[in-house]
Amino acid sequence: MKIHEYQARQIFRNYGIPVPADVLCYTVREVEKAAKELNCMVVVKAQVLTGGRGKAGGVKLARNVEEAVNAGKQILGMDIKGLTVEKVIVTQAADIEKEFYVGFVNDRNTKTVTLMASAEGGVEIEEVAKNNPDKIIKYPVNPLTGLLDYQARNIALQLFGNIKHAQKAASVLTKLYKLFIDTDATLAEINPLILTTDNEVQAIDGKMNFDDNALYRQPEILAMREPDEEEIQEIAANEKGLSYIKLDGNIGCMVNGAGLAMATMDMIKLYGGSPANFLDIGGSSNPQKVIDAMNILLSDKNVKSVMINIFGGITRCDDVARGLLKALEIIITDVPIVVRLSGTNAEEGLAILKETGLPTVSSMSEAAKKAIELSKR
């Protein structure tokens, strides 16, 4: 789960990390009011759940109220990577002496929370990682001790050079580590962390992502969720025990198992078609699940054919077929459907589906080819 920058800034403040004041605005009038109140040079920043806001023109410096109003007019309503900007923050512009990058991530290889830090702040860390990997310090934190003060101080000293500055930055690092653990984050980054011209250390941009598996114990984080239209659909599917991701093709897929679902999409592409979605219905023969899945699939008007791909394991194909049969009695659609059943009791399952008159096949590639052919009619 992702949150907006303004929400991350608030979490940082709650943990005592210095962040310049900001005001959240939904209208140009609110931007004007905020700029007047702050009464200084400000930055107007788009609040959308994607990176690359600066490059897209979603972040603008304003020297006075008039410029802030203009920036607000330009940014509110603009499109950044397909997302409409509905709100901005107006924040004090900082006098930057130097910019740094600091962040914590869960590292799969060391199986630790790893601190990433670089003196090349203010640019995308992925770029630094690609072009100048030596400029990134990676420090795996021992999960049994957490990030210790001396460790934070030594890393900060490598970045800042000056012990006075480093002590201030070290305090930011230990606070950031603590909030990362407390909130079950998967990413907590400050980019840039700055040294101001009057020797203060401040976080002036922040990004946080959270572990979906841990949201059950993070009610405060969950309350911050602002899903977009696609995510609303994904969350609704999840609540029905389905895992659904919309894509932009025209062949709907319904599959049992995530790996097989991905392989199904890939196969459709391999044979020249285009998958409309990822949809994992899990290992159950419950007709209601099939009905729910079918309803989600068919709500996408681009879908011209549907490929149902089931490999029966412990859930036997004849049970799956009975579930499908019940579901298909309820769902009335013109969209052609091809069913592939394989695995345990596949023959019995296919025999049960005979009476539906649906094309049934036993191999994945045949099913993909058939679904593509049907989508072109």
Place this chain on the structure above:
Amino acid sequence: MSILVNKDTKLVVQGITGRDGKFHTGRMTEYGTNVVAGVSPGKEGETVEGIPVFNSVENAVKATGANTSIIFVPAPYAADAILEASEAGIKLVVAISEGVPVQDMIRVTPILKQNGTLLIGPNCPGLITPGEALVGILPTMIFKEGNIGFISRSGTLTYEVVNLLTLNNFGQTTVVGIGGDPVAGLYFIDLLEMFENDPDTIAVVLIGEIGGDAEEQAAKFIAEKMTKPVVAFIAGQTAPPGKRMGHAGAIISSGAGTAAEKIAAFNKAGVPVAKEPAEIPELLKQKLAGLI
């Protein structure tokens, strides 16, 4: 021979009184796995599917000599169950539970290391040594005794491919589903090493997917350390970036972890990558015959 589980496996089932625990205990016993105990606090003295239930893993180990554990408890309690098994001296823990928070897995890791406990999963289907032992939820009828090692991050895709192997007369030494979570116990390289050292395994099939760089590390390991042939398949070539594709770990983040990168890494390591699952048996034949 085989890896990790065999006729000497003495299994304790944690969460044996739950719906899944009970059901799969029956299946594992039926397959011939030596299930010696179950754990469910407060139910010591009862039996499930004829298996004695204990209050703790420690009690189960003392009474039965269990050396392997399988975990069916709900995700919020999985890390605790893993540590309980480890502290009780269990050497191999298989965690089926899905939805375990990443921080929980990070916290258990150093303790498992300290105790010398091996972990498979969480969020995995477990493993099977055909003809000897099933420690998991895999559908047994598709497996066949043989000499191909098999490692996968997926469930049903594993069944799909194993079925194809069996139909093409490629039996398996051991089939391991390592699970779809970002931070898990054993990774590809750990298992590749075990298969390399297993005298009965003559080749390995590896099923990877988008997210992370376990496949790239596997490719590097194969190029540097392995003498046995490996054939791979990578799921998720059409997956959009930034979206979790069902498995918590199957996500392309910041442009990293794409299928294309993984396929390139395997190709560079001399590992043929199948375009679709049906191609795998043929690639295996050719690789074993030294044709590719």
